[in-house]
Amino acid sequence: MxxxxxxxxxxxxxxxxxxxxxxxxxxxxxxxxxxxxxxxxxxxxxxxxxxxxxxxxxxxxxxxxxxxxxxxxxxxxxxxxxxxxxxxxxxxxxxxxxxxxxxxxxxxxxxxxxxxxxxxxxxxxxxxxxxxxxxxxxxxxxxxxxxxxxxxxxxxxxxxxxxxxxxxxxxxxxxxxxxxxxxxxxxxxxxxxxxxxxxxxxxxxxxxxxxxxxxxxxxxxxxxxxxxxxxxxxxxxxxxxxxxxxxxxxxxxxxxGGNAPFLVFDDASLDDAVTGAVTAKMRNNGESCVAANRFHVHSSIADEFVRRLTEKMSAVHADPLINAGQRDKVRELVDDALERGAHATTGGKPLAGKGFYYAPTVLTDVPPDARILHEEVFGPVAPVTTFDSEDQALALAGDTEFGLVAYVFTRNLDRALRVGERLRTGMVGLNTGLVSNAAAPFGGVKQxxxxxxxxxxxxxxxxxxxxxxxxxxx
Structure with missing residues (x-):
């Protein structure tokens, strides 16, 4: 080299x-x-x-x-x-x-x-x-x-x-x-x-x-x-x-900046949603403005989604974060969520040894006041919360000053278009965790x-x- x-x-x-x-x-x-x-x-x-x-x-x-x-x-x-x-x-x-x-x-x-x-x-x-x-x-x-x-x-x-x-x-x-x-x-x-x-x-x-x-x-x-x-x-x-x-x-x-919501409705293909979640979360080890930052999942499928996501994230090979400051920021946000009552189903801590590594992490039971739901984590951490209705999902997705990208997983075409149009973001990934394309306009709204x-x-x-x-x- x-x-x-x-x-x-x-x-x-x-x-x-x-x-x-x-x-x-x-x-x-x-x-x-x-x-x-x-x-x-x-x-x-x-x-x-x-x-x-x-x-x-x-x-x-x-x-x-x-x-x-x-x-x-x-x-x-x-x-x-x-x-x-x-x-x-x-x-x-x-x-x-x-x-x-x-x-x-x-x-x-x-x-x-x-x-x-x-x-x-x-x-x-x-x-x-x-x-x-x-x-x-x-x-x-x-x-x-x-x-x-x-x-x-x-x-x-x-x-x-x-x-x-x-x-x-x-x-x-x-x-x-x-x-x-x-x-x-x-x-x-x-x-x-x-x-x-x-x-x-x-x-x-x-x-x-x-x-x-x-x-x-x-x-x-x-x-x-x-x-x-x-x-x-x-x-x-x-x-x-x-x-x-x-x-x-x-x-x-x-x-x-971004704070991308990832919405999974009860009619979504769980296989596609979990694959899309890992893609949207772990591209560039989470150090991406379009990385999924908050996972809002319908309560009827949340347990199974978390089980599958945990299995996938546990198998991901960790890449280093850019420097010690970025690793410490990820640790700070995860520790804050854990102290407020969240649980880590995998990861939840830095990895020992040389280099700036943090374990791929899934968090459940994340309370609404946890900082990780409001700040861009820029790391391999997936906090999961639940919703019961479309309006509630949209309210959770919109609870941020940012508006770069959102991800929506559903097999209902009407819902996909309806939710896609109501989201206040510059880009929406419908049943995909990857939106970047040289032939498409990239950018956001709000902050x-x-x-x-x-x-x-x-x-x-x-x-x-x-x-x-x-x-x-x-």
Whole structure:
């Protein structure tokens, strides 16, 4: 693995060049499975952020005028390179993030698909030409790149959350500055090198790994020439970023926290529900904003659901959490539930030894005031409560400030559609524990943010609409 780490760039990427940070400082990247340091990377400073702004601004006009087909071909080549190097990209992700190799390979496939999807969307940036309904004259509507963008990516999906932002930005003709998560910068640095190989022109992309997000982000957002910010992360941080964007009225896409309810009705297939529960809960070891956080099960089938879920969760091989802080947060939420009267049918404690491991856990008899029902656990824990009616299920599901995703298991089509429409979430998984799809709009409502990534809607986040009123003599 040392050979793989050695091949990954570890410097700042600016104007098509790899370079040290302004003061030469570096920081370590840790393997969460054994707590050992993998390597050190450049620690970007505010001077590096200002240099990245100038590079992005300087490249914007020429890049924005690039032929749509050319942008699409760059993305298509990047997709092919990611596909060809999937094993290497997956191993790197496993090393720095801790997810098992099978999940890392799945993320590489998912991440690459955003490049393929937006390579096709690039040539479909369309406007319209129409008659003025009032009479003489015509209306010409066109779409143009919004301009230089700041993209802030999280640690839990270090490739997919990058390509989900980079893909539409490249397709739309925007230059980009990326601030990757401090805990997992290697995948993004490697991706920058891959995009350079795919033909992305110098200056279109800058990557600033840093131990201080504010040191890098603040000067970028303070510059009115930066016209768009996309962030994936916590609601708490998202609120602060919205405030920073307000003075310059920068456009924002905010994919924030979640507290996903998982509803199992009495007519559901228990086999499908339990399989879906494990998928929705254990993807990325529960460290996912779309992970099922609360399991609300009809009282008539709750005991059997818990028995089967416990059996499945007990057999899951534990992956490490990202760091000690995250493991301790999971332990804190589980301990709070247990102290309030909940019971663990499996797990319920950290695992001994090196690495940041917590046992896959199922909790029953969870009281309504337990913190784990109201806070995002971001770990391998499934708290189960019961309901007796559809209205009660919806009330439990809606008892949160978040609204990213919900899961519903029922064999009644009317109920599926009725409940799906009543849930206040941006996405709903009907009889499936997996909703992520490059061809679908990803995003939430309420405190889970606004804007959409992926699908036909994703590229619109990076385009401004211009209307020309044409006087035409009849």
């Amino acid at each position: 040392n050979e793989l780490i050695d091949r990954v760039p570890k410097q700042i990427f600016l104007a098509g060049k790899w370079q040290d940070s302004a003061d030469g400082s570096r920081f370590g990247v840790q393997d969460p499975s054994n707590e050992e340091q993998l390597c050190e990377v450049a620690d970007a400073q505010d001077a590096d952020a200002r240099a990245a702004i100038e590079a992005a601004v300087a490249a914007q006009d020429e890049w924005g005028a690039t032929a749509l087909r050319e942008r699409g071909e760059i993305l298509r080549r990047a997709w092919q390179l990611m596909t060809d190097r999937a094993d290497e990209l997956a191993r790197l992700m496993t090393l720095e993030m801790g997810k098992n190799l099978e999940e890392s390979k799945a993320e590489v496939t998912y991440a690459a698909e955003f490049f393929r999807w937006f390579s096709e969307e690039a040539v479909r940036i369309e406007g319209r030409y129409a008659r003025n309904p009032a009479g003489a004259g015509r209306m010409l509507v066109s779409k143009h790149p919004v301009g230089p963008c700041l993209l802030i990516t999280p640690w839990n999906f270090p490739l997919a959350m990058g390509t989900r932002k980079l893909g539409p930005a490249i397709a739309a003709g925007c230059t980009m500055i990326v601030k990757p998560a401090q805990l997992t910068p290697l995948s993004m640095l490697n991706l920058a090198a891959l995009l350079q190989e795919a033909g992305l022109p110098d200056g279109v992309l800058g990557v600033l790994p840093s131990t201080s997000a504010s040191r890098v982000v603040s000067p970028v957002l303070a510059d009115p020439r930066i016209r768009k910010m996309s962030f994936t992360g916590s609601t708490e941080v998202g609120r602060k970023l919205v405030e920073q964007c307000a003075p310059n009225l920068q456009r924002m896409s905010m994919e924030l 889970s943010g606004f804007g959409r990534e992926g699908g036909d809607e994703g590229i619109d986040e990076y385009l401004d609409v211009k209307y020309l009123a044409l006087a035409l003599k009849e």
